Amino acid sequence: MLYEQIRQEAYESNMQLPRLGLVLFTFGNVSSVDRTRGVFAIKPSGVPYDKLTPESMVIVDFDGKVVDGSLRPSSDTKTHAVLYRHWTSLGGIVHTHSVYATAWAQALRDIPIFGTTHADHNTVDIPCAPPMPDEMIKGNYEYETGFQIINCFKERSLDYREVEMMLVGNHAPFTWGKTADKAVYNSAVLEQVAQMAMYTEQINPSAPRLKEALVRKHFERKHGPDSYYGQ
Amino acid sequence: MLYEQIRQEAYESNMQLPRLGLVLFTFGNVSSVDRTRGVFAIKPSGVPYDKLTPESMVIVDFDGKVVDGSLRPSSDTKTHAVLYRHWTSLGGIVHTHSVYATAWAQALRDIPIFGTTHADHNTVDIPCAPPMPDEMIKGNYEYETGFQIINCFKERSLDYREVEMMLVGNHAPFTWGKTADKAVYNSAVLEQVAQMAMYTEQINPSAPRLKEALVRKHFERKHGPDSYYGQ
Amino acid sequence: MLYEQIRQEAYESNMQLPRLGLVLFTFGNVSSVDRTRGVFAIKPSGVPYDKLTPESMVIVDFDGKVVDGSLRPSSDTKTHAVLYRHWTSLGGIVHTHSVYATAWAQALRDIPIFGTTHADHNTVDIPCAPPMPDEMIKGNYEYETGFQIINCFKERSLDYREVEMMLVGNHAPFTWGKTADKAVYNSAVLEQVAQMAMYTEQINPSAPRLKEALVRKHFERKHGPDSYYGQ
Amino acid sequence: MLYEQIRQEAYESNMQLPRLGLVLFTFGNVSSVDRTRGVFAIKPSGVPYDKLTPESMVIVDFDGKVVDGSLRPSSDTKTHAVLYRHWTSLGGIVHTHSVYATAWAQALRDIPIFGTTHADHNTVDIPCAPPMPDEMIKGNYEYETGFQIINCFKERSLDYREVEMMLVGNHAPFTWGKTADKAVYNSAVLEQVAQMAMYTEQINPSAPRLKEALVRKHFERKHGPDSYYGQ
Numbered sequence: 028m029l030y031e032q033i034r035q036e037a038y039e040s041n042m043q044l045p046r047l048g049l050v051l052f053t054f055g056n057v058s059s060v061d062r063t064r065g066v067f068a069i070k071p072s073g074v075p076y077d078k079l080t081p082e083s084m085v086i087v088d089f090d091g092k093v094v095d096g097s098l099r100p101s102s103d104t105k106t107h108a109v110l111y112r113h114w115t116s117l118g119g120i121v122h123t124h125s126v127y128a129t130a131w132a133q134a135l136r137d138i139p140i141f142g143t144t145h146a147d148h149n150t151v152d153i154p155c156a157p158p159m160p161d162e163m164i165k166g167n168y169e170y171e172t173g174f175q176i177i178n179c180f181k182e183r184s185l186d187y188r189e190v191e192m193m194l195v196g197n198h199a200p201f202t203w204g205k206t207a208d209k210a211v212y213n214s215a216v217l218e219q220v221a222q223m224a225m226y227t228e229q230i231n232p233s234a235p236r237l238k239e240a241l242v243r244k245h246f247e248r249k250h251g252p253d254s255y256y257g258q
Numbered sequence: 259m260l261y262e263q264i265r266q267e268a269y270e271s272n273m274q275l276p277r278l279g280l281v282l283f284t285f286g287n288v289s290s291v292d293r294t295r296g297v298f299a300i301k302p303s304g305v306p307y308d309k310l311t312p313e314s315m316v317i318v319d320f321d322g323k324v325v326d327g328s329l330r331p332s333s334d335t336k337t338h339a340v341l342y343r344h345w346t347s348l349g350g351i352v353h354t355h356s357v358y359a360t361a362w363a364q365a366l367r368d369i370p371i372f373g374t375t376h377a378d379h380n381t382v383d384i385p386c387a388p389p390m391p392d393e394m395i396k397g398n399y400e401y402e403t404g405f406q407i408i409n410c411f412k413e414r415s416l417d418y419r420e421v422e423m424m425l426v427g428n429h430a431p432f433t434w435g436k437t438a439d440k441a442v443y444n445s446a447v448l449e450q451v452a453q454m455a456m457y458t459e460q461i462n463p464s465a466p467r468l469k470e471a472l473v474r475k476h477f478e479r480k481h482g483p484d485s486y487y488g489q
Numbered sequence: 490m491l492y493e494q495i496r497q498e499a500y501e502s503n504m505q506l507p508r509l510g511l512v513l514f515t516f517g518n519v520s521s522v523d524r525t526r527g528v529f530a531i532k533p534s535g536v537p538y539d540k541l542t543p544e545s546m547v548i549v550d551f552d553g554k555v556v557d558g559s560l561r562p563s564s565d566t567k568t569h570a571v572l573y574r575h576w577t578s579l580g581g582i583v584h585t586h587s588v589y590a591t592a593w594a595q596a597l598r599d600i601p602i603f604g605t606t607h608a609d610h611n612t613v614d615i616p617c618a619p620p621m622p623d624e625m626i627k628g629n630y631e632y633e634t635g636f637q638i639i640n641c642f643k644e645r646s647l648d649y650r651e652v653e654m655m656l657v658g659n660h661a662p663f664t665w666g667k668t669a670d671k672a673v674y675n676s677a678v679l680e681q682v683a684q685m686a687m688y689t690e691q692i693n694p695s696a697p698r699l700k701e702a703l704v705r706k707h708f709e710r711k712h713g714p715d716s717y718y719g720q
Numbered sequence: 721m722l723y724e725q726i727r728q729e730a731y732e733s734n735m736q737l738p739r740l741g742l743v744l745f746t747f748g749n750v751s752s753v754d755r756t757r758g759v760f761a762i763k764p765s766g767v768p769y770d771k772l773t774p775e776s777m778v779i780v781d782f783d784g785k786v787v788d789g790s791l792r793p794s795s796d797t798k799t800h801a802v803l804y805r806h807w808t809s810l811g812g813i814v815h816t817h818s819v820y821a822t823a824w825a826q827a828l829r830d831i832p833i834f835g836t837t838h839a840d841h842n843t844v845d846i847p848c849a850p851p852m853p854d855e856m857i858k859g860n861y862e863y864e865t866g867f868q869i870i871n872c873f874k875e876r877s878l879d880y881r882e883v884e885m886m887l888v889g890n891h892a893p894f895t896w897g898k899t900a901d902k903a904v905y906n907s908a909v910l911e912q913v914a915q916m917a918m919y920t921e922q923i924n925p926s927a928p929r930l931k932e933a934l935v936r937k938h939f940e941r942k943h944g945p946d947s948y949y950g951q
Contacts (some may be wrong), residue, residue: 240395255330457594
């Protein structure tokens with residue numbers, strides 16, 4: 028009963044990934060946090076989506092230790108744990124290997140901001156963190172992946188509350204948000220922005236970045252005190 | 259009861275967008291006009307398609323002011339209002355961020371007329387309006403977007419009754435027609451033409467534009483006094 | 490009752506086109522021939538696939554004249570009529586604007602034979618007929634399209650019984666076969682071969698054509714006296 | 721009754737191919753082996769997936785001779801037979817013409833290891849076997865295809881128990897595994913890796929191969945004594 032709500036949220040959000048075409052087999056995971064108890068619910072490792080139930084979600088603390096649940100949690104659990112500990116207003120995290128976003132991550136490139144679809148959600152290029160040094164890979168890899176993400180944001184002076192998506196170079200995308208549901212939404216947006224940006228460069232290899240006035244306008248339509256999008 | 263018909267038309271046309279694969283989440287909107295009353299029905303802002311009902315469509319006048327309905331109208335409402343006011347035989351308008359058309363808009367390029375699929379619907383390259391000046395963006399943005407579209411047609415001496423689709427540079431496509439249903443049809447056609455044109459250039463970077471005799475022949479098969487397509 | 494069988498065949502074959510993802514809206518048509526009566530059944534013009542019935546198929550003779558049926562036949566009817574008259578063992582014809590095949594047609598290029606998927610069905614590059622001279626376009630256009638196809642085969646010394654698919658330059662693909670069903674099968678094969686060939690060149694711009702020994706081997710596995718594919 | 725289990729396995733695995741989008745019409749086949757009896761069950765040749773039943777699977781020995789079943793086995797049967805005879809711990813084999821993997825095969829290129837999606841399954845580039853000499857093609861073609869695969873692995877010192885997928889140049893992919901089900905899984909993974917690699921090069925033509933530390937880390941997460949993926 029204690030963890031029923033985050034289990035339900037994590038379950039429902041995980042189930043959205045195949046419906047949105049963001050995962051093949053088990054290549055993705057969503058978690059949902061309970062800040063008062065200092066734990067999050069996450070997908071069990073390697074279990075197909077059609078076998079998931081709310082009960083099968085694993086409860087883990089911010090050190091990545093299992094608190095409740097009979098299955099092993101996602102192999103990416105420590106990355107989630109690090110992000111929840113350090114980014115204290117996160118409500119949910121998503122990791123996928125969605126095709127277009129992963130291609131940009133493999134290409135080791137930021138996704139340039141080319142249009143208003145992008146600017147409706149972010150004012151900057153989607154950052155791609157550089158591959159981590161070999162010592163970190165050989166060490167506590169998933170734990171270090173969390174810091175790879177956090178350090179990338181620090182170095183670029185980005186705020187995780189404003190930019191809710193990024194690419195881990197050579198690997199794949201991570202997204203987050205105030206809720207697990209919003210984090211899934213961001214995963215789908217990122218995938219579409221990644222696809223459009225690839226096509227944009229194919230159609231015009233010297234396509235310019237969106238100009239600053241449009242970046243600001245579109246972001247402020249959806250975010251901040253003067254937003255007028257939605258109900 | 260007063261607005262029942264346009265609400266129903268706007269609802270049904272909006273519901274076609276996800277079915278045709280033209281929108282992710284809420285990234286699109288359709289409106290349908292009632293010329294005798296000087297109002298149109300448009301999708302409420304940010305409401306998911308599976309939550310829409312005919313009743314939820316918002317009734318707006320040609321100044322963009324809400325006349326009836328409890329929800330906030332689409333954030334693009336003023337663009338629709340400007341187009342209805344100035345282009346007096348429009349019956350419906352569609353705005354989407356469909357992937358291929360948006361990529362051309364982000365690439366800031368007209369879509370070249372490469373074949374008869376395009377010529378069946380338009381005799382010219384699909385126009386891409388240049389980005390608007392910064393002062394206009396900072397001002398009444400959605401209102402100015404309407405004029406950005408109208409001015410692009412004026413400068414190129416195009417008639418909105420003949421060319422029922424275009425790209426707003428850096429942004430995404432707009433289409434229209436005598437009815438909302440026809441405007442949705444045009445959105446799907448534009449997306450397919452955009453996809454084919456991108457592939458055509460990839461297969462042959464020096465593919466020529468369609469020759470004039472074929473442009474005319476195909477357009478006249480479907481349009482004008484000697485058309486012989488359809489029933 | 491007289492035309493029941495070809496109406497049924499034409500109906501069922503037409504209905505396969507949207508299921509196979511080969512048409513948007515009404516952009517395609519299939520016909521099925523009755524050689525003893527010298528007529529064929531073809532899709533009515535501009536009627537959506539979900540409104541079709543076997544009874545709605547129009548019966549036309551080899552001059553393109555309607556013999557039976559209350560609707561106007563496909564605008565491409567005369568092309569079908571010419572092909573049936575001149576290629577006397579055809580049983581069915583398909584015309585679509587499927588995306589990848591149409592992109593090659595717009596690029597005015599033959600589809601190179603790059604692999605065994607192609608060789609399982611054809612021993613040659615898929616031919617792309619050059620655009621027709623302006624006088625022919627202004628004249629009896631759909632009728633001349635039939636001769637454009639036939640002349641392309643003559644000039645290249647191809648036999649329509651061996652090569653059952655081609656591209657009409659600037660326009661889109663035509664396929665055919667001993668039955669309407671086989672012609673539809675060929676349309677889907679052509680679309681997949683077109684897609685694979687585009688990707689092959691993108692992955693390796695100097696990819697070689699399939700060597701002759703493999704061309705022959707794969708074609709003979711499926712065709713001719715020593716074939717051993719199928720039941 | 722004797723072959724009931726492998727017939728059922730082969731049937732279920734074959735039925736997954738269209739569901740995973742890996743085959744058009746009958747362009748693919750799966751087999752499942754019974755090592756104690758020295759036979760395998762394989763798809764009958766040219767039979768559409770929706771007509772398959774467990775009973776229709778053909779039982780064949782390691783010489784490629786039919787042992788049980790009323791239909792002719794897949795035309796690729798001898799390739800399966802050679803692989804089962806020589807690679808003695810194989811449980812299942814899959815052959816498809818899936819679009820992206822086939823494009824790489826037609827391009828005659830190995831698929832470079834660009835990211836962790838690839839490294840989760842293989843530590844090397846996916847090998848593409850060179851086209852076979854003409855004498856072998858004219859001889860016992862499908863039988864020689866088996867040796868083309870085995871020789872490619874020998875020359876590169878690869879172990880089929882570690883690398884469970886490859887491309888036959890000019891032709892298409894083959895995958896395998898301890899079970900038919902695992903072999904199908906590998907086919908879907910290969911197709912996605914092929915798609916991502918093509919996009920990666922399009923986004924960054926000088927994208928580097930994944931560095932060795934990440935290759936090892938990701939493979940060992942899923943494989944070997946210290947693996948910690950799955951339940």
